[in-house]
Amino acid sequence: MNATADALTPQQARARRRQAGGRGWALVGVLLALITLVPVFVVIGSFFQLDSELWGHLRTHLLPQVAANTLWMSLGVVAGTLLLGTGLGWLVAVCEFPLRRFFSIALLLPMAVPGYVMATAMVGITEFDGPLHQLLRVFLGSDARPWRLSGLGGVVFALTLVLYPYVYLLARNAFLSQGARSLEVGQSLGASRLRSFFTISLPLARPWLAAGALLALMEALADFGTVAVFNYDTFTTAIYRAWYGMFSVQSALQLSGVLILAVIIVVIAEQRLRGSRLYTSLQAGGAHDPRPIVLRGSLRWLATLCAGSVFMLAFLLPAIQLIAWAAPNLARDFDARYIGFARNSLVLAAIAAGLVTALGLLLAYATRLSRPAALGRITARWATLGYAFPGTVLAVGVFVPVAAAGDGINHLLALLFGEQAGRVVLTGTLFTLLLAYCIRFLAVAHSPLASQLQRITQSLDEAARGMGETGLGLLRRVHLPILRRGLLTAGVLVFVDVMKELPVTLMIRPFGWDTLATRVFQMTAEGEWERAALPALAIVAVGLIPVILLLSQTERRNA
Amino acid sequence: MRHAVLPALLLALLAGCAPAPDDNGERIVVYSSRVEQLIQPIFEAWTRETGVGIDFITADDQPLIQRLQAEGASSPADLLLTVDAGNLWNAAERGLLRPLESEILDSRIPATLRDPAGHWFGLSIRTRTIIYAPDRVDPATLDSYEALAEPQWRGRLCLRTSKKVYNQSLVAMLIEQHGEPRAEEIVRGWVANLATDVLPNDNQVIEAVAAGRCDVGIVNSYYFGRLVAQRPDLNARLFWPNQQAADGTRGSGVHVNVSGAGVTRHAPRAALAQQFIEWLTSPAAQELFAGLNYEYPVNPDVPLDPLVASWGTFSQSQVNVARLGERQAAAVMLMDRAGYR
Numbered sequence: 001m002n003a004t005a006d007a008l009t010p011q012q013a014r015a016r017r018r019q020a021g022g023r024g025w026a027l028v029g030v031l032l033a034l035i036t037l038v039p040v041f042v043v044i045g046s047f048f049q050l051d052s053e054l055w056g057h058l059r060t061h062l063l064p065q066v067a068a069n070t071l072w073m074s075l076g077v078v079a080g081t082l083l084l085g086t087g088l089g090w091l092v093a094v095c096e097f098p099l100r101r102f103f104s105i106a107l108l109l110p111m112a113v114p115g116y117v118m119a120t121a122m123v124g125i126t127e128f129d130g131p132l133h134q135l136l137r138v139f140l141g142s143d144a145r146p147w148r149l150s151g152l153g154g155v156v157f158a159l160t161l162v163l164y165p166y167v168y169l170l171a172r173n174a175f176l177s178q179g180a181r182s183l184e185v186g187q188s189l190g191a192s193r194l195r196s197f198f199t200i201s202l203p204l205a206r207p208w209l210a211a212g213a214l215l216a217l218m219e220a221l222a223d224f225g226t227v228a229v230f231n232y233d234t235f236t237t238a239i240y241r242a243w244y245g246m247f248s249v250q251s252a253l254q255l256s257g258v259l260i261l262a263v264i265i266v267v268i269a270e271q272r273l274r275g276s277r278l279y280t281s282l283q284a285g286g287a288h289d290p291r292p293i294v295l296r297g298s299l300r301w302l303a304t305l306c307a308g309s310v311f312m313l314a315f316l317l318p319a320i321q322l323i324a325w326a327a328p329n330l331a332r333d334f335d336a337r338y339i340g341f342a343r344n345s346l347v348l349a350a351i352a353a354g355l356v357t358a359l360g361l362l363l364a365y366a367t368r369l370s371r372p373a374a375l376g377r378i379t380a381r382w383a384t385l386g387y388a389f390p391g392t393v394l395a396v397g398v399f400v401p402v403a404a405a406g407d408g409i410n411h412l413l414a415l416l417f418g419e420q421a422g423r424v425v426l427t428g429t430l431f432t433l434l435l436a437y438c439i440r441f442l443a444v445a446h447s448p449l450a451s452q453l454q455r456i457t458q459s460l461d462e463a464a465r466g467m468g469e470t471g472l473g474l475l476r477r478v479h480l481p482i483l484r485r486g487l488l489t490a491g492v493l494v495f496v497d498v499m500k501e502l503p504v505t506l507m508i509r510p511f512g513w514d515t516l517a518t519r520v521f522q523m524t525a526e527g528e529w530e531r532a533a534l535p536a537l538a539i540v541a542v543g544l545i546p547v548i549l550l551l552s553q554t555e556r557r558n559a
Numbered sequence: 560m561r562h563a564v565l566p567a568l569l570l571a572l573l574a575g576c577a578p579a580p581d582d583n584g585e586r587i588v589v590y591s592s593r594v595e596q597l598i599q600p601i602f603e604a605w606t607r608e609t610g611v612g613i614d615f616i617t618a619d620d621q622p623l624i625q626r627l628q629a630e631g632a633s634s635p636a637d638l639l640l641t642v643d644a645g646n647l648w649n650a651a652e653r654g655l656l657r658p659l660e661s662e663i664l665d666s667r668i669p670a671t672l673r674d675p676a677g678h679w680f681g682l683s684i685r686t687r688t689i690i691y692a693p694d695r696v697d698p699a700t701l702d703s704y705e706a707l708a709e710p711q712w713r714g715r716l717c718l719r720t721s722k723k724v725y726n727q728s729l730v731a732m733l734i735e736q737h738g739e740p741r742a743e744e745i746v747r748g749w750v751a752n753l754a755t756d757v758l759p760n761d762n763q764v765i766e767a768v769a770a771g772r773c774d775v776g777i778v779n780s781y782y783f784g785r786l787v788a789q790r791p792d793l794n795a796r797l798f799w800p801n802q803q804a805a806d807g808t809r810g811s812g813v814h815v816n817v818s819g820a821g822v823t824r825h826a827p828r829a830a831l832a833q834q835f836i837e838w839l840t841s842p843a844a845q846e847l848f849a850g851l852n853y854e855y856p857v858n859p860d861v862p863l864d865p866l867v868a869s870w871g872t873f874s875q876s877q878v879n880v881a882r883l884g885e886r887q888a889a890a891v892m893l894m895d896r897a898g899y900r
Contacts, residue, residue, distance in 0.1 A: 005695050019640070061895040062589055086830070231720055231759050233900060245891035313815075396625050403629035404823045414691050458571070507622035511588075511614045514595075521593040522617065527760045527782060 022371025026183035029366030029379035031329075036383045036439045039397025040260065047552035054242065054251050061531070062238045070234045073155055073188040073227070074217055079139065080160030085167025086209055088307060090201065093156065096294040097303035106552050107307060110314035111165035111493075111544040115502040116225025117520070117536040119466045120156040120529050121301070121318035122149050123229060124325070131321075152229040159220050161314040166219075166493065167212030170448055173485050175201060175210035177455050193293065207279050207454055210270050212448035215493075217266070218388040221259060225502075235259050236390045245372040249396065263388040265383055279454045309475065319540065325533035334536050341535070342542045345499055345515040349543070352437040359438055360445025360490050361483075364453050384443035390501030398436040399508055403427045433508045439478075440504060442496055445490040452486030492547050499543035516542065567824050581711045587828050587835060590623045591614040591640040593818055597851050598640070603655040604847060605838060611831060616712075620646035620724075627655050632825045637832035640820040643733075644681065644725045647819050648884025651678035656821035659833055665839040667858045671879045680757050681817030681880060682839050683848050684855035686873075688743040688813055690783060691775045692768050703810065704733065707775060708748020716752040717773035719765045721894040724781055727763075727892055728816050731886035735878050736811055739893060746897040757900050762786065767796040784853025784866055799873035814881065817857065 067203030091097070092104040095212060112116070126132050126149040178201060186196030224236045235255065242251035295303055309375075363383055386394060406426040413421040426432055456479060464478045480487075502517045509518065516539045523532035562790055574749050591598055595617055596836050602613040618626075627650070639656065641647050651674060657679040665673075671683035689701060700711070707716055719726060754773035758764050761782040768776050780797055787793050801810040820839070822832045839846055847855040850864045852899040862868075 057892050057895065061892075228611070228722070229759055232898070237722070241722065241891060244619075244724070245722070246888040247645075247652075248620075248888075249621070249625060286624070291651060392619070392622050399626060400629045403633075405632065408632065409633065425633060427633075428635065503622070506618040508628060511616060518617075522596060525592075525594045525617075525619075526597070527623070527762050528785075529762075559805060 009423070019371055022369055022553070025366045025368075026220075026370035026372070026375045026379070027182070027246060028362060029370055029376055029383070032363050032366065032442075033379040033383040035435075036386050036442055038401050039050070039389060039394050039439060040382075040385060042397040042401060043253045043257040043260065045441040046250045046256065049250045049510055050254070051251055054246060054248055055254075058238060058242065058297045059257075062241065066235050066238045068235050069152070069232060070221065071153055071185050073159070073220060073232070073234055076152065077159045077163060077220040078217055081164040081167045082209060082213050084160060084164040085212055085216075086171045086174055086202070086205075086312060087170075088310060089168045089171030090162075090175050090197065091303055091307065093172045094201070094293050097300045099307070103304075103307040103311065106311050106315070107168055108165045108492075108511035108547065108551065109311075109505060109540075110162050110543055111169075112496050112500065112540045112547070113162050113315070113318060114225070114502070114517070114520070114536065115159055115219075116164045116229055116524075116540065117322070117532075117539075118162045118314075118318055119154065119226045119229035121321040121534075122154065122158050124276065124318060124321050128392065129494055132306070135357075150230055151232050155227055155232045155234075158226055158230070159223065162215035163219055164310075164314070166215045167209060168527065169489050169493070170212035170451065171205060172449065173452065173489060174205035175392065177482075177485070178204050178297060179454070181491030183421050189514055204279060204437075205559065206274060207451040208448075210274070211362060211451050214267065214270070215387065215444060218263060221263065221388055222390045224392075226391055228426055237526040239390055243392075252393060253397070254345060256389055259371050259390075264381070264386065271377070271381075279451075288426055314454075319537070322537050322540075325530040326537055329531050329534060333531060338519075338535075338538060341514055341516045341519050342538060344513050345542060346546075347510070348433070348437075348505070348513070348515065348543075349495045349498040351544075352434060352441065352498045353491045355443045356438050356494045357487060357490045359442055360449050362486070364447050364449040368453055384446050386439040387441065392507060395436060395507040397502045398504075399432060401428060402432050402435065428510050430510060433510070433513070436504045436508055437498055440501070443495045444493045444497055448486045448489040448493065449483065452489075456482055457474055470530055492550060496543050496547060499538055564728040583830070585610070585831065586614055587831050588635045588640045589613055589640055590622055590627060590636045590823075591615050591617050592620040592646070593617070593640050593642050600851060601839070601844060603668060604844065605835060609834075609838070610660040611835075612830050613835075615645050618763065622650075624650050624653070624655065627809075627823060628653055634822050634823065634825055635827065637676045637826040637828050638820055638822055638835065639679075640682075640818075642685070642818045642884045643723055643816050643878035643883075644679075644819060645816075645822055645884035645887045646729060647674070648887075649680040650765050650821065651676070652884075655824055657824045657826065657829065658674060659822060659835060659836070661833060663837045664840060667860075669857065671861065671875075671877055672815075672857050674821070674881050675821070675879065679821030680818050680840070681819040683845075683852075684857055684875070685725070685816045685818060686813050686855065686875070687777060687816065688726055688777060688780055688873075690768050690795050691766055691798055692771065692777050693793055693796050694773070694794060695774050696786075698796070698798055701775070701798045701800065704777070705731070705737075705745050706800075707752065707777070708745045710752075712752040712775060713753065713862045715765045716749060717754055717776035718749060718757050718899070719761055719764050719776075720757045720759055721780070721891070721899045724870040725816065726777075726881040726899075727887050727890045727894070728880075729777070730890035732876060732878050733815050733892065734890055735882050736884050739889065741899055742890075743893050744852050746894060746899050750897055762842050765793075765795055780867075780870065781853040784864075788853070788866060791830070797870050797873070801876075802874060809874060812874045815875045815880070818881050829839050844871045 016125050090109055092100060125129055171518065186200045192198065216491070222236065224240060227234050227237060239252045239255045364379060367376040367380040368378070389397065403426070406424055409424050413424070460478065461474065464474050469477060500517055501554060502521060505515055506518055506521055516535045519535035520532045523529070523535070568845065577637055585600060598615070602615065606612055623639070624646065627636055627639060639647070656678040660677065664680050668680055673679065673685065689703060689707070693700065719729065730742060730746060733745055735756050737745070746835045755767065761778040764778050764784055765783055766778040767773050783795065783797055799813050801812055803810045820836055821837065826832050839848060840858050842858065845858045845861040847857040853864060853867050856866065
């Protein structure tokens with residue numbers, strides 16, 4: 001008799017191996033999720049100390065208003081970023097028009113502007129004695145009706161302008177990797193360009209668009225600075241009111257828990273609606289896609305005008321306002337220390353980008369290869385929740401357990417080696433800060449990678465295996481070329497996010513690790529907004545250079 | 560250069576926070592919510608004078624206090640420095656500060672501006688007062704915080720959002736003086752008198768008064784100082800409210816808060832930290848500490864900045880600032896009930 005293993009057909013053996021590998025991947029995913037769930041556990045723990053009097057107050061006087069406000073803001077930001085991001089992404093990826101190569105990168109630049117900075121610049125521009133009203137008065141006479149950006153309109157406007165690049169970047173990837181052939185198929189079947197956009201391109205891009213809009217939504221939900229500038233009360237306002245005003249960090253954590261729950265519901269709903277459709281592409285590399293639509297006549301310039309006006313509103317105008325504020329303070333505030341601030345920002349952003357992108361890739365594969373597959377989907381969902389936390393709450397959710405873990409280790413060391421044993425200090429080190437970045441930004445790296453990974457068919461994997469490529473070889477020679485654009489997107493997004501991140505850096509940073517973002521805080525904390533323009537501009541300048549270099553390189557390859 | 564960065568980083572990771580080069584070997588560690596440009600010149604002066612260096616970190620009050628609490632006995636912090644009494648009170652409530660016995664501090668700082676139990680001490684006074692447009696308001700018609708709730712100011716008042724601790728402290732003082740029902744009436748009166756939706760910061764309140772969007776507002780005096788130092792012709796003046804009661808006796812006084820400090824419970828260098836606080840109340844340090852931001856020194860023997868002195872003298876509230884912290888949560892809830900956003 002043959003041994004049992006010999007009785008298996010090669011297919012069965014492969015299936016069994018994949019099953020075992022799938023369990024390994026599931027373990028990787030669960031481990032990753034456990035690390036990133038640390039702040040969620042802190043939130044869950046907080047529910048054991050419920051202050052019913054405070055909750056009663058919140059329920060009567062705050063929550064109805066802020067819940068409604070938050071809903072309107074979310075709808076506005078999702079609609080705004082989807083509209084701008086998808087439209088511009090499609091235009092740049094599929095059409096040919098004057099200055100397209102310039103705009104394909106320039107349209108990303110608003111991403112480097114922190115939301116509260118954009119908001120402040122916009123308020124400055126539309127102030128009563130600001131440039132816009134002076135201009136209006138020139139044209140309309142001195143009694144032009146005063147108009148200013150405020151409330152919901154201001155919040156949605158400012159947040160859309162800084163957050164649409166998330167959708168734009170992912171949408172562009174989606175349209176570029178769909179391949180021209182899907183459009184050709186549509187046109188050969190007699191569909192108009194417009195119709196094939198809505199019936200073919202858009203549905204095929206869905207995971208990318210959903211991922212981008214979800215990132216924008218989570219960022220908007222966690223935002224505190226932008227809504228504060230416009231004095232619009234959202235859920236985070238209630239969180240900070242409970243914490244800073246009523247000194248109840250437990251209630252702040254509990255309210256964050258409610259916010260996270262809402263995000264979970266949105267994510268699950270989107271995935272349910274999407275169902276089990278596949279989004280693979282036959283030309284997933286997309287390296288040589290010709291731009292199928294060459295716009296003609298006035299349409300060409302209309303496209304340029306569209307891209308140009310978004311670029312002007314979202315980047316040029318605020319940048320000019322910031323320069324106008326920064327210039328008078330340059331002599332007083334700009335000194336050699338800025339080199340140190342910039343270096344700290346760059347070092348933190350670069351390490352975090354590398355680290356988080358690697359973890360994001362690991363998580364994306366864990367999601368794809370886990371068996372049972374449902375486990376993979378669940379771990380991905382939980383592991384990326386850190387992005388929905390308001391920054392300071394997440395900082396507490398990471399710092400407190402790390403400090404407790406440090407204490408635990410020290411007790412253990414003292415037990416094992418006596419009082420002479422060395423002590424471990426985790427808090428106040430880069431370790432804690434980088435851990436918090438990983439937890440916060442894993443979603444940002446995971447989204448572009450997971451959606452890009454969907455372009456790779458199972459049959460491509462099998463064909464490659466048939467030719468003897470397995471494991472790392474398969475990853476390096478087959479997957480990485482296809483994933484390159486997703487990796488780049490992930491790295492760039494995390495890099496820029498860390499450059500402008502404030503609350504986590506502020507609370508957790510070690511001595512001497514002041515960054516450009518914390519410099520902005522030094523000025524804004526005492527209401528000196530105009531002096532904050534200088535470090536804000538520095539964030540934009542220093543954060544953008546690497547982005548432009550990276551992207552112009554890939555553009556050259558795609559062009 | 561590039562090759563040096565990675566090993567240096569790894570080293571920093573392993574060693575925790577590598578201390579900066581020593582001055583005379585001694586250093587103290589300060590956690591501060593008072594921002595860098597308002598403390599660094601003072602820290603440098605102390606180091607020049609004593610040879611003791613200072614490491615510091617700045618952040619918002621509550622995250623700093625949370626960090627201090629989480630670090631527990633292994634915290635490197637010797638001193639917590641904040642810009643309002645409420646947060647110091649909260650830190651003391653959580654057992655994060657140690658009481659000090661210091662004749663120097665007790666004699667230099669008025670009793671209402673420090674914790675009765677000695678956990679923390681005010682270092683500079685921040686007055687919250689009334690601002691008005693001199694071309695539209697006769698200062699004789701101004702009287703008190705309470706009077707701003709009266710109907711004659713309907714549609715003429717500008718307030719900053721109630722999210723800021725300065726307003727929370729002000730309402731806490733009203734609760735302390737009048738009890739909750741009367742305080743709520745006053746706050747409701749303010750809300751009814753608003754000329755425009757609440758504004759995000761004190762600068763905008765001053766600008767709104769100057770630009771004619773409203774006639775009166777309530778702001779911290781140093782915001783006015785900063786603006787007027789840049790624009791001497793600003794169309795706005797300060798008014799000191801609550802100087803005289805209805806019966807002609809002394810009024811309840813201008814609302815004051817403090818920027819202050821306390822030594823942490825687990826301070827590794829507590830004695831040195833106490834010396835530092837004592838030094839901060841010395842005349843030279845007081846002049847610098849308050850003068851950097853047009854605030855008032857706590858030490859009454861210290862001369863005022865000329866601009867600050869030009870605003871005249873006033874009597875201040877005799878409510879101990881510790882009570883403001885104690886009443887803060889109630890004040891926030893009261894403002895929510897009164898619709899003061």
